[in-house]
Amino acid sequence: MRSPSLKSLSFALIVALGTVPPWTAQAASPEPVKAEHGMVVTAQHLASDIGVEVLKKGGNAIDAAVAVGYALAVVYPTAGNIGGGGFMTIRFKDGKTTFLDFRERAPLAATKSMYLDDKGNLVKGLSTNGYLAVGVPGPVMGFEHARSRYGTRPLKELIAPAIKLAEEGFVLEQGDVESFDGRTERLAKDPAAAAIFLKPGGKPFAVGEKLVQADLAASLSSIAEKGPDAFYKGAIADAIVKASAEKGGILAKKDFEQYAVRELEPVKCNYRGYDIVSSPPPSSGGVIICEILNILEGYPLSYLGYGSAETVHAMIEAMRHAYVDRNTALGDPDFVENPVSKLTDKAYAKEIRDKIEPFRAGVSQALMPAGFAESKETTHYSIIDDDGNAVAVTYTLNGSFGAGVVAPGTGILLNNEMDDFTAKPGAPNLYGLVQGEANAIAPGKTPLSSMSPTIVSKDGKPFMVIGSPGGARIITITLEAIINVIDHGMNIQEAVDAPRLHHQWLPDKVFMEPYALSPDTRKLLAAMGHDVQIDESWKIWGQATGILVGGENLEEIGAGGGARFNGAVDSRIGAGAARGY
Ligand code: DON
Numbered sequence: 001m002r003s004p005s006l007k008s009l010s011f012a013l014i015v016a017l018g019t020v021p022p023w024t025a026q027a028a029s030p031e032p033v034k035a036e037h038g039m040v041v042t043a044q045h046l047a048s049d050i051g052v053e054v055l056k057k058g059g060n061a062i063d064a065a066v067a068v069g070y071a072l073a074v075v076y077p078t079a080g081n082i083g084g085g086g087f088m089t090i091r092f093k094d095g096k097t098t099f100l101d102f103r104e105r106a107p108l109a110a111t112k113s114m115y116l117d118d119k120g121n122l123v124k125g126l127s128t129n130g131y132l133a134v135g136v137p138g139p140v141m142g143f144e145h146a147r148s149r150y151g152t153r154p155l156k157e158l159i160a161p162a163i164k165l166a167e168e169g170f171v172l173e174q175g176d177v178e179s180f181d182g183r184t185e186r187l188a189k190d191p192a193a194a195a196i197f198l199k200p201g202g203k204p205f206a207v208g209e210k211l212v213q214a215d216l217a218a219s220l221s222s223i224a225e226k227g228p229d230a231f232y233k234g235a236i237a238d239a240i241v242k243a244s245a246e247k248g249g250i251l252a253k254k255d256f257e258q259y260a261v262r263e264l265e266p267v268k269c270n271y272r273g274y275d276i277v278s279s280p281p282p283s284s285g286g287v288i289i290c291e292i293l294n295i296l297e298g299y300p301l302s303y304l305g306y307g308s309a310e311t312v313h314a315m316i317e318a319m320r321h322a323y324v325d326r327n328t329a330l331g332d333p334d335f336v337e338n339p340v341s342k343l344t345d346k347a348y349a350k351e352i353r354d355k356i357e358p359f360r361a362g363v364s365q366a367l368m369p370a371g372f373a374e375s376k377e378t379t380h381y382s383i384i385d386d387d388g389n390a391v392a393v394t395y396t397l398n399g400s401f402g403a404g405v406v407a408p409g410t411g412i413l414l415n416n417e418m419d420d421f422t423a424k425p426g427a428p429n430l431y432g433l434v435q436g437e438a439n440a441i442a443p444g445k446t447p448l449s450s451m452s453p454t455i456v457s458k459d460g461k462p463f464m465v466i467g468s469p470g471g472a473r474i475i476t477i478t479l480e481a482i483i484n485v486i487d488h489g490m491n492i493q494e495a496v497d498a499p500r501l502h503h504q505w506l507p508d509k510v511f512m513e514p515y516a517l518s519p520d521t522r523k524l525l526a527a528m529g530h531d532v533q534i535d536e537s538w539k540i541w542g543q544a545t546g547i548l549v550g551g552e553n554l555e556e557i558g559a560g561g562g563a564r565f566n567g568a569v570d571s572r573i574g575a576g577a578a579r580g581y
Helices: 006-017 045-056 061-075 139-150 155-168 174-180 184-188 191-197 214-226 235-246 253-257 285-296 309-329 346-355 471-486 492-497 519-528 554-558
Strands: 033-035 039-042 085-091 097-102 262-264 267-271 274-278 378-384 390-396 454-458 461-466 510-512 532-534 545-549 565-569 577-580
Touching: 033 039, 033 577, 039 045, 039 061, 039 545, 039 565, 045 061, 045 155, 045 378, 045 577, 061 085, 061 139, 061 155, 061 214, 061 378, 061 390, 085 139, 085 274, 085 454, 097 139, 139 155, 155 214, 184 191, 214 235, 235 253, 267 285, 274 285, 274 471, 285 309, 285 346, 285 454, 285 471, 309 346, 309 471, 309 519, 378 461, 378 545, 390 454, 390 461, 454 471, 461 471, 471 492, 492 545, 492 565, 519 532, 565 577
Parallel strands: 510 532
Antiparallel strands: 033 565, 039 378, 039 577, 085 097, 085 390, 097 262, 267 274, 274 454, 378 390, 454 461, 461 545, 545 565
């Protein structure tokens, strides 16, 4: 006889007890920030202030997103950037949605085996350090695309606060200094990066000291004057190409000249009546969030409870199955056929659910597709304006400070996004992702991302704006924030603060944040066959920034509503802030 499914057991219990779990409990998190007219939540408080100022002066959420994007490039140099790439998900006040892909493209001279030696082995560091790791950057073109199509303010006005902060400098607080933590040695290797981000003598900056970025101010000023051409056709591209050629890179002027933003249909799905809009390929984020949510919809998570062994088991198994698809089936849509409809189909989710055994861990090796051989820094910000336009942006240099290089004279840190490609099928990348051919390197191709800027709506109205950094964990971090609100009744601050779990198919391990699970729960999971491991490196657990509309949690919304906008910056972020007006 087949053992009863988790779902049937739990529904039986709900019927027997005739109850739903109480949502009134308050976790140990500060109150969300409340506002009535607009909300900006970013990883650096000065950038949040700049975004709110734009809204107060009558700019819309897209204007604010552009101003914040440039500001973070100055005040959050570990991840904010104009030398990397990213995604913007927009939900307009009329309910229409769109998605901008301004992620990096592989240089035209890139080849599939560029990070392998002549024996076919990966050369350590080649895809992560120095100019060979750099993809062609997209933010300047991406922000301008957003502004000119959907914004209302001139570029000069939106970029001015960033120029001022770069020119005059800003005083570093503890959170800023923490984001520089452990990067001294890496930055010291590149004289142009060291001259900006380290003090004379190679020492890191301390709390209370000022970071001035004169070259970056000049680059931003030329972009303010001439628009994206200053970056892609003018002196900035020339300086990057020259430095790249001198230091073993392959970037060419043509790579910059032909860079184009893609405006794509976002991925959409419905979870328990909530409409999710998120990132399509070249991100795996939206597809995999939808796939996991579709699987989880079959389990009464709310009843099973946050952190219970049954909830965790269902989550892990859903993640395990979905990450197989992420790592083997997805890639740049201009190069591979992405099975998006199949992966986001409820019937496919049911097929997966039927394979999940109630009290026994799956085995990742058993899910290996035929022919598949095994052998921080990003930032997210969430904005909503008085009209209800919502913007979610995740952009990145990939690793902290990217490739650790600045082309002399530009002040612009460059990404190491090339590491997101499959450098060698089956070999883990920076985030331990074991990927396949769909994400192989090719000239002009975009590496597969996990970035998941997401907007949730309910009954045609914006409900939640959410996203996070965290490499391969971005997907599960964003997902967990969503289910913490929808299934577990948490307020937005609790939802982004709650301890997290992650499984990514390979390695076949459940990673948990310290204190995420009680020893008893871990024992129950171990008995099911799960290999649970505590991962203490806090930086890898992301830094979500979210907004909830209509109240701070479902209980308040259900009881008639609270503050219109409720903002929460992850308590894991040192320098971030939710600011509203
Ligand atoms: O696009 C991606 O999926 C990665 N490059 C993101 C890297 C990241 O989140 C690093 N920060 N913690």
